[in-house]
Amino acid sequence: MRRFLAFLLPLPLLAQTVVIENQTVRAAFDLAGGSLMEFQLTAMRLNPLSWDSKGTAGLARARGHFLCFDRWGQPSAAEVQNGMPFHGEATHQRWKLDGQSQGEARMSVTLPMAGLSLERTAKLAGSAAMRVTETVTNRNRLGRMYNLVQHATIAPPFLVEDTVVDANARKGFMQGTPMPNPEEPPVWWPSALREEQTVNLRYLTNDARPNVVSYVLDEELGWVTAATPSKGLLIGYLWRVREYPWLNLWRDVSGGKPAARGLEFGTTGLHQPFEKLVAKGRIFGRPLYDYLDAGGTAARSYAVFLARIPAAFKGVENVSYDGARVTVVEKGAGSRIVVETGALFPD
Numbered sequence: 556m557r558r559f560l561a562f563l564l565p566l567p568l569l570a571q572t573v574v575i576e577n578q579t580v581r582a583a584f585d586l587a588g589g590s591l592m593e594f595q596l597t598a599m600r601l602n603p604l605s606w607d608s609k610g611t612a613g614l615a616r617a618r619g620h621f622l623c624f625d626r627w628g629q630p631s632a633a634e635v636q637n638g639m640p641f642h643g644e645a646t647h648q649r650w651k652l653d654g655q656s657q658g659e660a661r662m663s664v665t666l667p668m669a670g671l672s673l674e675r676t677a678k679l680a681g682s683a684a685m686r687v688t689e690t691v692t693n694r695n696r697l698g699r700m701y702n703l704v705q706h707a708t709i710a711p712p713f714l715v716e717d718t719v720v721d722a723n724a725r726k727g728f729m730q731g732t733p734m735p736n737p738e739e740p741p742v743w744w745p746s747a748l749r750e751e752q753t754v755n756l757r758y759l760t761n762d763a764r765p766n767v768v769s770y771v772l773d774e775e776l777g778w779v780t781a782a783t784p785s786k787g788l789l790i791g792y793l794w795r796v797r798e799y800p801w802l803n804l805w806r807d808v809s810g811g812k813p814a815a816r817g818l819e820f821g822t823t824g825l826h827q828p829f830e831k832l833v834a835k836g837r838i839f840g841r842p843l844y845d846y847l848d849a850g851g852t853a854a855r856s857y858a859v860f861l862a863r864i865p866a867a868f869k870g871v872e873n874v875s876y877d878g879a880r881v882t883v884v885e886k887g888a889g890s891r892i893v894v895e896t897g898a899l900f901p902d
Contacts, residue, residue: 623642687856689855776793
């Protein structure tokens with residue numbers, strides 16, 4: 556009888572928050588959409604990933620760090636008519652909890668239209684870091700193209716006027732530049748263009764534009780950080796560039812104040828339907844989509860970490876990883892913050 560009643564319970568009444576924690580950090584995932592909706596220091600209780608798409612409470616929606624899968628951006632007009640949502644199906648599905656311990660959780664999702672599935676393992680690493688590995692499987696009888704973009708989104712109260720974003724991004728382009736050559740003219744991190752004027756993307760004040768800017772990375776590991784000196788906290792991401800060759804930055808202002816910043820790294824840097832990705836092929840020599848043959852799988856990993864910073868913190872010059880720890884070098888000052896992590900990436 557209990558099993559029958561559980562089957563009848565509507566989605567909002569089902570348990571949907573998965574928490575893993577240690578003495579230093581707490582991470583929380585929402586099974587209604589699969590988002591990492593909370594990652595914070597236990598003693599500080601300041602969650603950088605507090606952004607919420609404001610969908611119906613309890614129903615699947617995008618929150619905090621969500622997954623754009625099987626696409627990044629809009630479907631074609633015909634796909635919209637057939638029910639394909641913006642950024643793909645992942646945040647519109649209820650994810651399955653496959654296993655959980657105090658510091659690790661395994662969850663999965665299947666995309667009914669795309670015919671793809673994804674298995675995720677999130678495990679706390681060291682004191683203030685988490686490593687996440689996600690494996691995509693093509694369950695179609697034919698091969699197909701797809702994209703996977705990690706849409707990490709910071710918001711108030713962590714995001715304020717003095718929040719500074721840094722990355723090892725290099726050459727980039729404005730998403731608003733018309734096709735077929737949006738990469739002309741190029742921009743160079745941290746610069747972007749707004750009405751032919753240069754904008755510094757390290758900061759976000761009352762200027763929400765340019766809305767999305769995409770950059771390539773030249774090193775083996777890519778990184779992006781957001782630091783708020785007035786709050787004493789930094790959040791950072793680290794990933795393999797061969798797995799995620801693009802960094803895409805989105806900005807939003809509400810009432811003249813910072814409302815959201817998307818620190819998005821993924822397999823594509825072009826915010827267009829697949830037809831246009833195929834026609835364009837590559838930008839700056841980097842691919843705009845990935846491909847999986849029938850029954851094929853592909854695994855990718857990233858790490859997210861937190862660190863306390865002083866009130867006079869100037870931003871990040873560099874982030875490095877030596878197999879056991881992440882080292883953050885402060886811009887200008889040269890001071891270092893070390894986060895013990897252990898191994899973050901599979902061999």
